[in-house]
Amino acid sequence: MNNVPEPPQPTAPDAVRAAGLTVVRGTRTVLKDLHFTVPRGRITGLLGPSGCGKSTLIRAITGTQAKVTGTLDVLGSPAGHPTLRSRIGYVTQAPSVYDDLTVEQNLDYFAAILEPGRAAADRRREHVTRAIADVDLTTQADALAGNLSGGQRSRVSLAVALLGTPDLLVLDEPTVGLDPVLRRDLWNLFHELADRGTTLLVSSHVMDEAERCHRLLLMREGHVLADDTPENLRTRTATDTVEAAFLRLVDEADDHTKEPTR
């Protein structure tokens, strides 16, 4: 089992702190009274089956979800606070790139929105070059986004999110549809970013990706089943993998709800 070494304990407060967090969508309560934290400078995996509420939680953290109640603090401010806009990078499941622009033109465009004006031109150039290199697309910088593969387009989206050097990077299922080599490269990049001090929250329903995280939030049916390190989860459930640990916790939760009331 590949244990991810814990980086030194950060002294800064948690990047995200939720208490009694509840979200209603339509007539359904999709997130139910969640309590958890996301530590700074680490990779936290948000894992759980399809429909358990991962995207809804991500939307709440990025301030794009309505009907959020309870406490949800992000980088020391309430979620959705205007000062958080430039401090959070959010990569949605669908790549947000312009097909008729090249990779570099896409990045130039978003860089100009983040930092307009001639005075910032040199800094923008630096940021665009760095973001393209970070996602390993330097050789495709002049290719039209519309001609790229699905995985390459996702990486353009990630590069856009990296432009502002965000303190918190939130990625909704970033490795869907990527081949194993690209998935490995992307996870290496996530670790590099965490080493540079960025906090990452990465959702996935692929349990083997959990082993690559420093910390995990395991979700099921709108609840947080566990908030722990992969190692602690395996140890306390006496299992060899996070997937087995998750299944054990699901069974325990089911047994608990089935217990007869006395």
Ligand SMILES: Nc1ncnc2c1ncn2[C@@H]1O[C@H](COP(=O)(O)OP(=O)(O)OP(=O)(O)O)[C@@H](O)[C@H]1O
């Ligand atoms: N507008 C809505 N009205 C009512 N229920 C909704 C609405 N949007 C989403 N839901 C429900 O909320 C639940 C959580 O959805 P969400 O997209 O957060 O799950 P997810 O864990 O991200 O799933 P996936 O991994 O498939 O993307 C789902 O059961 C979904 O059906």
